[in-house]
């Protein structure tokens with residue numbers, strides 16, 4: 001297997017998007033190697049830093065640079081400690097919703113309605129598995145209001161302009177009893193971060 | 201219940217019933233916990249004992265397994281629902297009882313910008329179980345809300361919850377304001393939430409950090425003991 005000069009080690013929730021961006025930016029596998037960790041770690045953020053550490057310990061030496069496709073993601077500083085040790089950078093945002101929407105737009109949405117629950121393309125596609133099953137709503141449907149009682153809107157931060165996904169997102173909103181809001185935000189700051197790698 | 205062997209709760213002796221209650225609580229069986237609570241009360245149990253020996257003890261076990269990754273959030277919510285169903289019966293009795301072991305008021309709320317409340321609610325329940333009067337300010341609380349509640353309720357402890365990296369620092373803002381007003385010297389402040397740790401709590405000058413609901417209840421008791 002050929003190794004790229006840069007490793008992108010990312011949350012599985014970003015795999016499709018990073019592959020698409022690589023193609024858009026004309027980055028080959030030789031330039032940029034992608035490895036993903038399971039998106040399920042999102043619900044168990046304490047495990048993110050140790051898993052990233054494991055991969056970097058094994059593979060850091062193969063690459064000139066490493067971009068971590070995570071935000072802070074609720075690791076409570078643990079991820080940053082690992083990255084400092086391995087000389088690796090992550091996206092400078094709190095989470096993927098913020099880097100897709102961009103910090104300013106994300107702040108505006110939350111300012112206008114704090115009770116906003118966000119979906120991305122990935123989460124729309126995997127809504128059933130990650131949100132419904134992940135939160136146990138398949139087994140305990142009555143917990144819906146314990147989770148979402150404080151929310152008003154489901155805000156779909158779309159990467160692609162895809163009608164089928166929009167339909168699914170609308171259905172998801174209905175299922176959670178939330179108002180549906182659509183925002184086409186594209187790849188946001190993730191695109192910039194990958195473009196920057198391409199220039200090295 | 202699910203394994204088919206329907207246990208008749210009334211047939212169990214006290215010790216077995218309490219054990220069964222803890223199991224049922226762990227399995228999130230609200231009706232069973234409710235029924236068993238009533239049975240113990242009918243047998244003349246003190247409401248305080250039902251609370252501490254069965255419900256709080258059961259939730260303590262749930263908390264340990266949650267911390268160790270054996271139970272996840274939905275299961276914990278189910279357990280909390282079961283505990284609540286027992287509390288419903290105990291609360292009116294405890295509110296009346298002469299020998300109520302009140303440790304004072306505990307004001308708790310999620311900070312501004314954050315609407316996560318599952319952990320806070322759980323801590324609130326365990327604090328109530330530990331003997332505090334809990335005033336829950338709910339979610340998204342600016343410093344003014346905490347100040348108003350302190351004014352109104354004269355609490356023994358203030359608790360703040362935050363689950364987002366972006367809202368954690370606001371706890372520090374509140375603590376600073378309390379300090380400026382000379383309130384902090386006499387009011388212990390506890391902080392909690394999944395992304396926090398002891399280091400962060402120390403950095404923002406919180407009195408203590410509550411890693412989970414059971415530990416938080418113990419810490420709170422120790423705090424009022426120390427302050428009285």
Ligand code: B12
Nearest residue numbers: 073074118316317318319359361364365392393394410413
């Ligand atoms: C359940 C959950 C939700 C639920 C919240 C339901 C509710 N009513 O609270 C839902 C699905 C709605 C949700 C929404 C969001 N969430 Co959320 N959520 C979680 C999750 C999976 C679990 C949190 C939880 O409830 N745990 C269970 C309780 C029992 O544990 P706990 O909260 O830690 O509380 C315990 C202790 O911390 C302590 N404690 C807590 N509070 C206090 C207070 C005091 C005083 C004391 C002493 C102790 C104490 O005791 C508690 C009991 O043991 C976490 C990940 C995780 N595992 O932490 C993400 C997480 C917190 N969420 C996250 C995010 C990003 C969001 C969203 C933006 C996602 C989205 N798609 O829109 C929105 C928030 C939007 C907004 N406007 O605020 C991120 C935060 C990332 C970051 N950088 O900060 C996390 C870390 C997930 C991740 N890795 O990305 N979320």
